[in-house]
Amino acid sequence: MNFSKQLKKYRELNGYSQEILAEKIYVTRQTISKWENDKTYPDIHNLIALSVLxxxxxxxxxxGDVATMKKMVNSEHMDKNTKGMLFFILLALIVGVPSITIFGAKGYLPFGILWGISMVFALKIEKEKKKANVKTLKEIIAFTEGNPNLETLQKQRNNRKYFVEKVSIVLAFTAIAAILALAIVYATELFMKI
Incomplete structure (x- = not known):
């Protein structure tokens, strides 16, 4: 991204060391270093503080970073990992649940393997989201495009609310998976009677 180069350029033009710049915008020197080395990206408030300073x-x-940010937010890797996760979850339900019904305790092995593979994809998705700092980038894109929903995006950064949302999504997904599993068990038992 160009931001790191721009930050260093303007910091040096203004004669600031990383320490002085950090003090002026109330962050640590390490934060400035991470920004200049493309390790992290500042949130919208720090970007505004830097532009004012x-x-x-x-x-x-x-x-030039807005186009790059859009690509990061809509990452192909996230799409592939999401499809992979959903595929293996469905496969676990379609193959695993009947195998449990038919083979008993031994049937848990294919179910566990397929479910485990789907969780690997889920972890990759979370890692990609964290790496791209998706929420922060969404805020920056909204701001640069003059999107009136910026305040809404910023409110979503409430970590407690975000945690509750994630837990709710997981619980809802688990409930749906359980219902599907029960339906597959019922269908398998009907098939076994024929």
Whole structure:
């Protein structure tokens, strides 16, 4: 991304060390270093603080990064991992549940393996989201496009609410999977009687 180069350029033009810049915008020197080395990306509030401090527009500061951010948010890797996760979950239900019904305790092995593979994909999705800092990037894209929903996106950053949302999604998904599993067990038992 260009932001790291822009940050370093404007920091040096203004004669600031990383320590001084960090003090001026109330972050640590390590944070500035991470930004300059493309390890992390600042949130919208820090970007605004930097643009005000350097007396430049936000567009000048992030110069060319919006397109890159959009690609990160809509990552192909996330799409592939999501499809992989859903495929193996469905496969676990379609193959695993009947095998449990037919073979008893031994039937848990294929179910567990398929479910485990789906969880590997789920972990990859979470890792990709964390790496891309999806929420922060969504905020920046919304801001640079003049999107009036910026405040809504910022409210979504409430970590407690985010945790509750994630738990709710997992519980809902588990309930749906359980209902599907019961339906498959019922269908398998009907098939076994024929």
């Amino acid at each position: 350097f007396d430049i527009t936000l567009d000048e500061l992030v110069k």
